Amino acid sequence: MAGTLSLHCIHPGGGAFVVDAGRPNLRALGIARGGAADPLARADANRLLGRATTATCLELTLTGGRWLFSGQGQIVLTGADFGWRLNGQPADTYSVVFLDGDYLLSGSQARHGLRGYLAINGNWDLPSAQGSVEEGLPGIPPIQKGWNVRIPWEREAAYRLDLPVPAPTTSSPLRVFPGPEWDTLPADWQRHLLQTSFRVARDSNRQGIRLESTSGHLPAPLPAAQRSLLSSPVLPGTVQLTPSGPILLGPTAQTVGGYPRVLVLATVEDHSQAFQTGLSASLAFQLVTTTP
Template identity: 55%
Template sequence: MASTLTIQCIRPGGGAYVVDGGRPESRHLGVTSGGPADGRAMRAANHLLNRSATATCLEMTLAAGEWLLSGKGQIAMTGADMNWRLNGQLIYPHSVLYIDGDALLTGTTTRRGMRSYLAIRGDWDLPTRLGSRETGLPGIPAVSQGWSARISAQGEAPFQSDLETNRFWPEEVTVLPAIPGPEFALLSAEVRKWLLKTPFLVDRDSNRQGIRLKAGSLPPEAIPSLISSPVLPGTVQLSPVGPILLGPNAQTVGGYPRALLVADSDALSAAFQQGIDEEIRFNLVAAGYLSFTSSN
């Protein structure tokens, strides 16, 4: 049986975005790849509702906001712990919730993690650009107070077992497996050692474009002079003030050395759940450089 659910933004919280699979095939046009900051959490939400892994969701950053749900449908919440409540009642994330009528979805500032995901079963009636409905593309309105979307579904999702919540929490120290970037060999041995041995902290000046990492002063003469070159989400650029781990809204070219490239998409997702001043480390996994990491 068909059902329709409307979601309206009463208050967007710390930052809300419509996300889907993005448009990685358009990077040659200078368009950012997009997609979720935590692909694991979005896939989990869609899995619970028997949707495509890249189906449209809402990504909330740092704070939950307030959302009015009207109609009939199924929703699922995953990702950061934002103390979500439905009509004032605490709800269990990583499970399917049924809406019938009007319901107020609220939460708080995150207690663990940085980004939470709301999936609603059905097709989201939103404009599409370059095959994506994501916030930030021309002609697609930002998610702000008064924003709304209508979601239509044919039938209910079949039963899904609740996901193991702890699988989707970041570890206290996220160690990211990485391979050498194109300019890794141009860096001095001192700088390479610094990159691989330092416990970096997430700077508050971080967003979907990239995570700025801080750890005191860089070694002297750390940054070679380069022309701008292509970059991707997961690239670790070495800037004069520290490394930058690029994310889904990263630019398509950059002028800083591409020191490393995160080698695992789930690890990259975990990094974008790390809170301000939480640690991120890099571990070189390319076989040719293992002797360097073990001897330094």
């Protein structure tokens, strides 16, 4: 059995991105790695369809938007709870949904989490650059109203409902390792980073999460020599200490930076939790000195 499912964007919601494995081997050329902001939710969606965990899918941010399906195929929805509805009826999440005909998928503002994932069985017919269909390089348009893609498939995935729906994002501290410049920080700044609850700023995005201190007292400014350094390599999951506060770098962050790299997320679970934390919600760090 084979078929084709087409997807048409009526409204991209708070932000829609095609994500895949990204371009991890091109950082030396200044090209961001990319990939999913929540790798675990993306992997769950693809796993249910029997696809590679990094296979192409949609990442939706803040609100689900409105999408029109036409044809025949299979989809999976994971990640943030957007109150998804198919043709006005509640849509199943974390399970394979078979479509045959025309369907309107709509999602509201996230009830829990921040980013949702839509995986569709088959091969996404999209332009590619440097081994990835993610935007960021010439020739790959961003998703906006009117964007569409055809997804032909040859193998139907077995119906599965064996992945538990994760609990809503918790407020447990993010586990972090010391960054390259951690030992150069004054002790009061080290204490501040580990004992403060930070607020996720509203201008956060896939490039990075800007963290605002909820403490009324800040340590003395860093010496000039520490506030700005020679540009050095940075990776997604790095916490840089900038003059305006810490920034937790995301999948489309720059490849080098000139601010102190003070902390690094310890696990992919911590990365997923961080990038599912809602705007204006709180994040905190817990230092670990050995691999979990």
